[in-house]
Amino acid sequence: MAERVRVRFAPSPTGFLHIGGARTALYNWLFARQKGGAFILRIEDTDRSRSTEEAIQAIVSSMHWLGLEWDEGPETGGDFGPYRQTERLSLYEETAQRLLAQKKTYCCYCTPDELKSRRRVALKEGRTPGYDGRCRELTARERDEFEKEGRRPAIRFACPREGTTVANDLIKGETRFENRLIDDFILLRADGFPTYNFAVVVDDNAMRISHVIRGEDHLPNTPKQILLYQALGFPIPDFAHLPMILGPDRKPLSKRHGATSVEEYRRNGYLPEAILNYLALLGWSYDEKTTLFTGEELIEKFSLGNVSRSPAIWDPAKLEWMNGHYIRQIPLKELTLRIVPFLREAGLIKDFPDAEELSWLERVVVSIRDRMKVLGDVVTLTDFLFGEVKLDPQAVERVLKSDEALRVLALAEEKLASLPGFRKDGIERALRGMCEELSLKPAKALQPVRVAVTGKTVSPPLFESIELLGREQTLQRLKKARNLISDKIG
Ligand code: GLU
Numbered sequence: 001m002a003e004r005v006r007v008r009f010a011p012s013p014t015g016f017l018h019i020g021g022a023r024t025a026l027y028n029w030l031f032a033r034q035k036g037g038a039f040i041l042r043i044e045d046t047d048r049s050r051s052t053e054e055a056i057q058a059i060v061s062s063m064h065w066l067g068l069e070w071d072e073g074p075e076t077g078g079d080f081g082p083y084r085q086t087e088r089l090s091l092y093e094e095t096a097q098r099l100l101a102q103k104k105t106y107c108c109y110c111t112p113d114e115l116k117s118r119r120r121v122a123l124k125e126g127r128t129p130g131y132d133g134r135c136r137e138l139t140a141r142e143r144d145e146f147e148k149e150g151r152r153p154a155i156r157f158a159c160p161r162e163g164t165t166v167a168n169d170l171i172k173g174e175t176r177f178e179n180r181l182i183d184d185f186i187l188l189r190a191d192g193f194p195t196y197n198f199a200v201v202v203d204d205n206a207m208r209i210s211h212v213i214r215g216e217d218h219l220p221n222t223p224k225q226i227l228l229y230q231a232l233g234f235p236i237p238d239f240a241h242l243p244m245i246l247g248p249d250r251k252p253l254s255k256r257h258g259a260t261s262v263e264e265y266r267r268n269g270y271l272p273e274a275i276l277n278y279l280a281l282l283g284w285s286y287d288e289k290t291t292l293f294t295g296e297e298l299i300e301k302f303s304l305g306n307v308s309r310s311p312a313i314w315d316p317a318k319l320e321w322m323n324g325h326y327i328r329q330i331p332l333k334e335l336t337l338r339i340v341p342f343l344r345e346a347g348l349i350k351d352f353p354d355a356e357e358l359s360w361l362e363r364v365v366v367s368i369r370d371r372m373k374v375l376g377d378v379v380t381l382t383d384f385l386f387g388e389v390k391l392d393p394q395a396v397e398r399v400l401k402s403d404e405a406l407r408v409l410a411l412a413e414e415k416l417a418s419l420p421g422f423r424k425d426g427i428e429r430a431l432r433g434m435c436e437e438l439s440l441k442p443a444k445a446l447q448p449v450r451v452a453v454t455g456k457t458v459s460p461p462l463f464e465s466i467e468l469l470g471r472e473q474t475l476q477r478l479k480k481a482r483n484l485i486s487d488k489i490g
Contacts, residue, residue, distance in 0.1 A: 005037025006210045009063075009070075010200065012044045013055035016261035017062035019253065019314075020215055020245050023279045027242060028213045029068045030280070030302040040207060041073030043084040044200070046193050051086075062262040066272045067295070072207075080207040085199050088206075092194040095202050095232065096155045096187050104231045105187060107153035108135040109146035130183030131156070152190040157198075157228065159184050165223040170211075170240040171307045177223035185224055197224045205234040213304070216241045240304050243283045244311045253314050269342060269375025271330075274323040283312040292325065324373045335369070336362045339378045346379040348386040360468070367464040384454040385468055389477055395451045396484070405448035406485050407438060412449050413478040422471045428463040452481035 009025040011017065017025075032039035041063065045051035060074060072078025082088060099105040108131075110118075119129040136158060138146075146153070160179045167175045187198035194202070200221075204212060219241045229236045247257035259265055265275055273295070280298050281291065284307045293301065327335065336358060343349045343361075353361060368381045384390075391400075399405065415430040416422075435445040450462050453474055459465055466474050 004208075004210065005032060005035040006040065006208050007032050007037060007213055008040040008042050008204070008207065008209055009068075010042045010044050010203075010214075011059050012047060012050070012196075013052060013059055014047070014050040015055055015058075016263045017059045019260050019262065019265075019279070021059075022062070022066060022068075022262050022275070023245065023282055024214055024242060025063060025068050026066070026276060026279050027284070027302070027304075027307070029070075030298055031211065031213060031304065032071075033299045034302060037210070038071040039068075040078070040080075040209070041070040041083065042203060042207070043074060044196065046085045046196070046199055048086075048193065056084075058263060062266070065266055066262065066276060085194070085203065088199075088203065089192065089194070091206065092188060092199055092202055093192060096194075096198070099157075099187070099231060100155060102231075103158070105155050105157050106136055106138070106184075107143065108156045108184075108186070109138075109143070109151045109153050110135060111151070128181075128183075131185070133184055136184060154186045154190045155188040156184040156186050157224075157231070159224075159227060165226050167219075167222045167226060167239055169219070169222075170238055170304050171243075172216075172219065172241055172309060175219065175222070179223075179227070182224060182227070187228075197221055198228065201225050201228040201232070201234070204237060205229070205232070209237050211238045211240060213240045213242065216244050240307070243308055245282060245314055246311045247314050248316075250311075250313070257314060258316060267376075269377065270319070270323050271326045271375070273329075274319065274326040277326075278319045278322050282314070283308050291322070320373045327372050327375070328369060332362055332365060332369075336365050339365060339375050342376050342378050343386075346383070348379065348383060363464075364468055367460045367468065371460065381460055384456070384459070385465070389453070389455045391451065391455045391481070391484070392457070395455070395457045396488075399447045399451045399457060400481060400485050401488055402485075403489065404440070406482060406489070408434070408440070408445050408448045409452055409478050409482045409485070411438065413475055413482070416466070416471065416478070417475055419471075422467060424463045424467045427466050431463070448481070449478070453477050 007028040009021075009028050011021050011025075029039050031037070041060075043056055043059075045056070056074070063070070070076060072080060073083045077083075096105060100107070115131070118132060118134075122129045122132070135153075135156070159182050163179045165177045165179055165182075167177070169175055185197060186195050188194055203209075222239055222241075226236060245253045247253050249257075253260060259268065262275065266272075276295065276298070277291075277293055280293060280302065284302065286293070286301045286306065330338065340349070340353065340361070349357075364382055364385060365378075368378065371381060372378065411434045412431060415434050416427065419426050419430055431446060431449065432442060435442045438445060446462060447457065450459055451457060453459075453462070453466060453469065469477075
């Protein structure tokens, strides 16, 4: 093991930062922070057909949003850069040439079509479809002929045909792989681009990575990488493979299970604090009972030894609950500022609110804070406070279409019109008085008022909502509902 802990998160920029990637980044980050080590971000963009500049930006921005700051990598630089694999091509080329000179690799002239048809035949004959080693023993003459034909070779690793490669995984324990089952994989493609297994070893060594912490899907790659370390005479880092993340149906987490990118969660109003806390527990636990951890607590308590070997199950309800918890930890002023973008996005407000609007919005937030699970809930919970009310047709049908509702609304209007002030307590007294006068139970009698004012049968606390809406708007809505009923039942 190298002296200083140096870990990396090495995403392939083919899309947004996935939840699984974010968890890998988080565990690496926690480990580095706890050990006083370095956390490195490396962009593995050698798959040119799938890597995009937008994806790099999206990943970088999700990492910033989560607060997973890196010590070395894009934007920050560092002593072991560049941190994008496409900027390191000469290093892969040199390393491959060194292996070639030592006869640990060989040139392979097989074309993709040839490989494909041989694979088909192998499958048909019940043989394993890996590379058959055809170019491993080419004579100089055969090589010259291929060159003359204009073929450009790929460089393959000459895998040992026997023996066992052992990975001592810090999470999975000892894992053994038979070398004869590993085929001669490609290190450099004919176009000079390295494959993942090769680039990752060259870079992890050049960047002095001490621990490779990554998803379990890479466990089958580990023996290939260990063989490369050995062939190159590089020290082998420690490996830790994190358990898979499965959906509630125990299938690998995917779009089918809902949002899978950090960006989607951000847009839906999840807080980075909640996501980090939730992801930390997706495969790791401190004890059986503690679920809430601050970032500092996670740094202090995290350990690879407590990472589970069995798959983690994605539980959206738990994440939502946790998010609600963190929403209620945010000071009111800040929470109000954090919901403004959601109101704007939904078109409920246009410009950035001035001081007066902000203090009204703070009161709005107080009225819904306990019900919010995600910041975006502000839209559905409070849309009736902005502009015209939209009456839910079903609510109108069930609650408003009666003589009794008509009487309730008329008296409510009268009572609220004559209130001296327009505060929650006075509004409550007036409306409860109305129920008594009509000899109706509040639970029933207040429903027509709720539907008239908020448009729905379920709303934030009614008296507070009426205060927030203001007298003029409230009276207008009561009257409008009354006219509607008269039309319907009249
Ligand atoms: N680029 C690889 C991925 O995104 C990284 C694997 C590794 O950490 O070695 O899956």
